[in-house]
Amino acid sequence: MICKLIFATIAVYLCFIPHNVEAKRVSNHEWDILIFTQQWPVTVCKELEKHHTKKCNMPTKRDSWSIHGIWPTKLGTIGPGFCNRTWLFDPEQVRPIEQELIQVWTNIDADSQLYTLWAHEWSKHGTCAAVLDSLNSELKYFSKGLDWLTKYSMTDILEESNIVPSNTQGYRVLDIHNAIKNKLGVNPAIECGNEGGINMIDEIRICFDKNLVLHNCDGIRASKIIGHQVVATNCDVSKDVLYPEYGYKSSLYVQLYKLVSFIKWLTL
Numbered sequence: 106m107i108c109k110l111i112f113a114t115i116a117v118y119l120c121f122i123p124h125n126v127e128a129k130r131v132s133n134h135e136w137d138i139l140i141f142t143q144q145w146p147v148t149v150c151k152e153l154e155k156h157h158t159k160k161c162n163m164p165t166k167r168d169s170w171s172i173h174g175i176w177p178t179k180l181g182t183i184g185p186g187f188c189n190r191t192w193l194f195d196p197e198q199v200r201p202i203e204q205e206l207i208q209v210w211t212n213i214d215a216d217s218q219l220y221t222l223w224a225h226e227w228s229k230h231g232t233c234a235a236v237l238d239s240l241n242s243e244l245k246y247f248s249k250g251l252d253w254l255t256k257y258s259m260t261d262i263l264e265e266s267n268i269v270p271s272n273t274q275g276y277r278v279l280d281i282h283n284a285i286k287n288k289l290g291v292n293p294a295i296e297c298g299n300e301g302g303i304n305m306i307d308e309i310r311i312c313f314d315k316n317l318v319l320h321n322c323d324g325i326r327a328s329k330i331i332g333h334q335v336v337a338t339n340c341d342v343s344k345d346v347l348y349p350e351y352g353y354k355s356s357l358y359v360q361l362y363k364l365v366s367f368i369k370w371l372t373l
């Protein structure tokens with residue numbers, strides 16, 4: 106009987122304590138670094154189609170990476186998020202830069218409202234970034250995204266290493282990582298989507314400290330080791346990554362890509 110009671114007490118203890126710890130961590134709005142995430146619209150559109158979006162709103166400038174967001178992040182975890190639920194996104198605050206935002210901080214999901222992405226990024230991430238004087242308003246937060254995209258556009262950084270969109274030629278994750286590392290001197294994080302078994306580049310993240318100085322992304326969630334380097338990625342590193350061209354549409358390309366990969370495999 107006593108034994109059972111002790112077991113029950115331990116069981117209850119084990120069940121509830123971790124939840125308490127979890128709750129504490131979630132309500133804590135502290136963070137270590139900012140992740141600046143750029144996304145590749147072609148892959149984002151493919152991912153949206155899987156979730157039944159009928160139409161994609163692509164950035165007007167071809168081959169341009171688009172901003173997803175600036176995310177305050179505690180190392181080893183995701184978030185915090187929604188740090189001030191009463192501070193809602195107000196389109197009037199970003200009116201002076203709205204046209205630029207439409208171009209490069211594009212809401213690719215055309216089934217949603219124009220402000221959906223910005224309102225989400227602001228509520229979830231911007232309100233947490235706002236503890237910094239340099240990011241304590243909607244205008245500052247969104248302007249910083251524009252500024253960083255101009256300085257650190259992945260279109261340009263990858264192109265300098267001859268990594269350009271292609272529907273037939275894939276790239277090694279390590280080569281993409283090195284292109285960024287060589288240019289910026291810090292480790293990025295590379296995210297893939299999956300399309301019919303093919304790794305497609307989806308997002309590239311670079312990190313900043315609280316002084317808005319470039320910082321390694323080491324320690325953010327999702328790190329794998331390739332060779333002797335730490336490459337933060339969710340991509341399947343046993344395969345090449347496709348960086349699909351604008352206009353990438355059907356499974357025809359997927360078939361072609363698979364065929365080319367197969368022939369390469371046969372002949373190498």
Ligand SMILES: *[C@@H]1O[C@H](CO)[C@@H](O)[C@H](O)[C@H]1NC(C)=O
Nearest residue numbers: 188189190191192193232235
């Ligand atoms: C939350 O946002 C509101 C609206 O901007 C502001 O007045 C308030 O001071 C903020 N609260 C905190 C704790 O920062």
